[in-house]
Amino acid sequence: MSEYGRTQGSEQSRFRAVRIAMLAPPWIPVPAPAYGGIEEVVRLLSEGLVAREHDVTLFAPPGSESSAEVVTVLDDSYPDEIQKAQFEADHVARAFGEIEAAAERGVPFDLIHDHVGHTALAMADRVAVPLVHTLHGPFTEDACRFYAEHGPKARIVAISQSQLDDAPEGMGGGVVVHNPIDCSEWTFRDDKQDFLLWIGRMSPDKGPHRAIAAAREAGTPLKLAGPIQPGQEEFFAEEVESQLGDGIEYVGEADAERKRELYGEARALLMPIRWPEPFGLVMVESLACGTPVIAFREGSAPEVVEDGETGFIVDDEHAMAQAVGRLGEIDPAACRAACERRFGVSAVVRGYEAVYRAAINGRRE
């Protein structure tokens, strides 16, 4: 139960434990069986909040596990129905019902932290608990229309300043809290091998072909890891496969363990992206392993990478190749430390605590 109110008005007033309804999407359990970006944020944040002695109830599909209390809303998970209104509306309406019923039982929630795409935010002015909504996607034209209308109904959290900069004016602003990483799950490694790493889907946006060009110019070996998804076969064959050899190697799709090895051993991660990625999780994973990042000036990269400290921000393949020559300036331990300090679970939890405080105070005003 919330202790927030007990200290209100006292001179020692500080943020105390909050009772949070953490609303995960209805599609797959938390943690996700394979990959789930949103579910991973929900997992780490829930664990981190519980560790700080907040009272967290996680509304999520059956099969979910957490140190938080788990309430399964629907009878099943729906991995094949992602985005469908029937399931999202059902999930959100039932969760809202349970959240309000808790107040009737005398154990009210202080706030809802919503990670569901759209329905909870659109209806946030119709539930008796303040709502915090984390933006998990980019601001497409349709998303801008949506957030301009419904954003003012909640406190909006962007996962990068770059993402927030694309928000429509009508949204009413927001604050930035980066996505978390649990550094203890990633092994720091100081002794690097002589290769660069590129990791991702085989799409032009992600730039494996640009990584190859940069590595060749730098004269440094490159390992490429990642799946070839349906529709990417032609791009892979023409722009990647035909360029292999002479130190350029495709190692296939790396599983969780192999990915950790690659991050740890590489001299640097190359991120020659050409799209406004709201938050580049692979950069943070690399830093956690003590591996600097050389990234194009796109999306969240200039926020995640501190130029000259944890890697380099560059404008093209040529500049990327030149930056490879400066990797000796970067201390792996500094990468790890910066990652922990800026993206570690505690840092992110503290960021959200400030948002929660504002949401609860906002309701009181």
Add this chain to the structure above:
Amino acid sequence: MSEYGRTQGSEQSRFRAVRIAMLAPPWIPVPAPAYGGIEEVVRLLSEGLVAREHDVTLFAPPGSESSAEVVTVLDDSYPDEIQKAQFEADHVARAFGEIEAAAERGVPFDLIHDHVGHTALAMADRVAVPLVHTLHGPFTEDACRFYAEHGPKARIVAISQSQLDDAPEGMGGGVVVHNPIDCSEWTFRDDKQDFLLWIGRMSPDKGPHRAIAAAREAGTPLKLAGPIQPGQEEFFAEEVESQLGDGIEYVGEADAERKRELYGEARALLMPIRWPEPFGLVMVESLACGTPVIAFREGSAPEVVEDGETGFIVDDEHAMAQAVGRLGEIDPAACRAACERRFGVSAVVRGYEAVYRAAINGRRE
């Protein structure tokens, strides 16, 4: 503006004009550019209610036209995003906002008549106006779960008793109001030609192959009309195309005009369906043209067809063939008259007026 309250308590109390927020789905305009079953119901019902001097505001996508006042909710229609929560939640939340704002301006709506799949019903306990929800789909397992939870938040209207019989107990019941047809848009024809008609998609559920078997046994020519949709090519080739000839003819996909000709000229429509179709509109269209229907005992067929009066309800292909021999017992004029009386716009509007009255009285209780 509603006049309902003015007569309340007087001995002459009767149902007066109601102010209705008619909520169409966000996907395509009303009327639909090509085919839209739900949009057709919304179109006819809105016109019929306005003709009865009700005050109807139609919340629908841009491009919609109606005798009702049209309020376009979103900036666009979304034919390629059907079922997506982003657009459904956006549409419903904006409509709810406008409906409540009308009350603040002193022109409150008496009720919402909701034709959107899921979001409005799931949130119906969070809007300050009573909601009537028409069921447009079958009760799948997922639909049963949904309606058992959210059905009690509104007055539920089924489009057939057969559909309502499949409802989960938890839904809290509902009433039946059939879908409407404007008979004046369909030409009655008394002088029939010597062929039977089957019309529909080329799927096993719809039974074109069973229609062929029945027509052959009856020794009567058959015309089959309808599209071959993606995935239906093999079924069509094996079960339909290979059986053509000897009076069995495939006339392709009939446009609106050709469909009317076929209905008018045919001795009877064959409906050898094997699925619980909630409401078989083609049967009603056929009756409007004065053409009897011979249908399998499935879904709404035994409700739509009055056995021995407007056609025959049969159990299999053999019984269907035998019923062809009894078509002389059916009077085309009786088919048209029954269609008008039972499914005409006025009949359906009167059915909904009773539902609206109950919804408004329910709120007062």
